[in-house]
Amino acid sequence: MGEQPPADNDWSNLPADVLTTVFCQLEFPDLLRSAAVCTTWRSTVRAVHRLGVYNCPQTPCLIYTTAAGGPRAAELFSLADKNIYRRRIPDPPIGERNIVGSSHGWLVTADARSELHLLNPATGEQLALPPVATIEQVNPVLNHDGGIERYELSFYDATHPRKEYEEPTPYRVDELRHALYLKVVLSCDPSRGDCIAIMIHNPYRQLLFARVGDKKWHWVTTYREYSDCIFQDGAFYAMNLLGGIHRYTIGGSCATRDVIFKDTSPFIAHNVYISGTPSGDVLQIWRMTVYTYREPQELHTTRIEVYKADFDKQKIVAVHSLGDDALFIGHNHTFCISTKDYPQLLPNHVYFTDDDEYWLFDGRDGRRDVGIYSLEDKCVKDVVSPQKWLNWPVPVWITPCFTKILK
Template sequence: MEDSPALGAADWSELPADILGIVDGKLKFSDLFRSAAVCSSWRSAARSLRRHGLYTRPQTPCLLYSTAAAGSRAVELYSLADKSTYTIPLPDPPIADRTIVGSYHGWLVTADTRSELHLLNPATGEQLALPSVSTIEQVNPVLDEAGNLQRYDLSFYDAEIPRKEYQPPQPFLLEDLRRYLYFKVVLSGDPSRGDCVLMMIYNPYRQLAFSRVGSNKWNWITTSYRSSMYSDCIYHDGAFYAMNRQGGIHRYTIKGSCATREVIFKDTSPFTPAHKMYIARTSSGDVLQIWRETSSPIEDSLETQTTDIEIFKVDFGKQDILDIDTLKNDALFVGHNYSCCLSIIEHPGLLSNHVYFTDDEEYSLIDDQDYRRDVGMYNLGDNSVFEIVSPQPWLNWPVPVWITPSFTKINNK
């Protein structure tokens, strides 16, 4: 005779599906995965919640990276909330063959071996193709005699009139163009919740182009590199705020296929700085400029390490920046992800007054893949740098990136 539950003992596997759904909806990302491992009914409830896009609890960012153990079609997520790692299978094309050029609202922006962009949600497995690379203004696809795509030619011009090409068009193999062309892609919001605009910072000259999810082309924003050379971009209150490498901030309002530019903050540096620059908003609404300095620990190597991070508050009224030495109860995330500050009160797994960074060194991504990536945390209080995980488990390609898991799906069927 089979053993039966002791008299009065609760059989948690028999909880009704609707009750399980309510409980699962309150769990952290990591706890949802643990609950799915309890038994078949709990696993089914967790899958149903994710499949129908009903899991909307705010999450703490995770570090997404690839490993040899996970293989070419899966990634690891290291949770900052519980310091645990989870393996997530992904759809084709293999993540090992992609570059990552953006991350926001739980979605990655990736470029495949033909330099075509995709939106990918690792938590749900949903994937969307973005407009073809061939619709970017300076990109010209070249076909062979049989009509097959052979390469891309990239032209080096901006919107300066009369048009000047500073060098002849350069040929790129299909998989090589992505490494030079794409700098960063920023989303206006969660694609699963409706209309979503993407703003791309791309080369040559760190120009801008935008598109909507579901559109078939990239719309070129016609600016001169002398006034652009953008370093980062965020979305706020219905507009994109793009910051150039001199610290100037330009607000872009998108209507249809047109973009209207307004210069809302003057350039703060007369020259192009050697450090990387980001723009972000604090949880209280202040706009920040972030300057990140790196150096190479090995002579003549492209490998870099973060050595200093400076934070400046933007004063739009005085058209000036104020050096600040604390983020108070915020933590800052920079890299190929959307640059953002998160409150440690709402995300207790994070450290206040710390900058969480990943490697986004432009030239190293173009010229080399095989070296130790610059990933870690920077303490603004004592200017110390330390690792997220030691020893570092990730492969060098694609580069690790911050992502906030989202189980919300576009097609809730």
């Protein structure tokens, strides 16, 4: 028989560099548990966070607020271990913001002044995006003291000669965000530098973009009526409400459009998404919802259909199974990942959160449409039961990122 190790091995004496190497391979729930082992491990975990070297890929989480946590805290429901982790969020209070995007571990939020912020709930870091007043169709109306009294939103696109389809609509400073912002997608983790934000906004689901650190938003004048957008291979791929896919290459303050997939849908559909896959395919995801007529009225996802874009034949092909992959849709940037890499996820399932343009505010006090859809069984199950989150802000998927901005 081999020699048995001493029973009194002191794991706290492991070298710091060995501990750091091991800790950097753990998902954050296991890292937090490691910090509770002893003071040596706790100090090493803190050093890993402080030095910004912790960049282990994370299983997606659901982020939301609760009454118990209050407006200045968010809770993460980890799909890795099915536990809840509370994070205190810097002001303005997260409970008073709109969430209009989630990319690379960062939330895109709109505060009570309708200004946009990038927020990393894992690190507490926050960055401002360009002022709302620099958006083409937004006009600030000042009071006698020079402060902003309200905003006016004009209804026109880039058609020449310019035609305003209706009179500008006035909005309170805190109200504009509800009507203006639909979805914001980031090109990369802002802590990596040279991050571009692209926005789908009203009126008419047009596009804007800005680099983090820019002073203004740049209006994309080539098209409108977009539903979703992703970033891959150095460009943004925006899908319109008829299933057409347009590639946008950003250079300076200009965006060049290439139509790479024609419109395929015979009808306009608002809840449609675009995603790349680990194997390199491009998917279109079509989400069907219904409203209940009982009080309070509720929105429910009833069916999700997935199609592959065949670029050679310029048509979509029904996908009946994702195999080992899982999809995430909602206000997050739409993504598809392999459950072989994240075994705690359910293969051939679509994880969804509420992002219906018209329901978000009209049904603000109602149940949020959050769940997991099985493509095999065509049924919806709860992420967690009973649901723990408040109805506002809307819960959203996020993949935690602990990489810090280099000062």
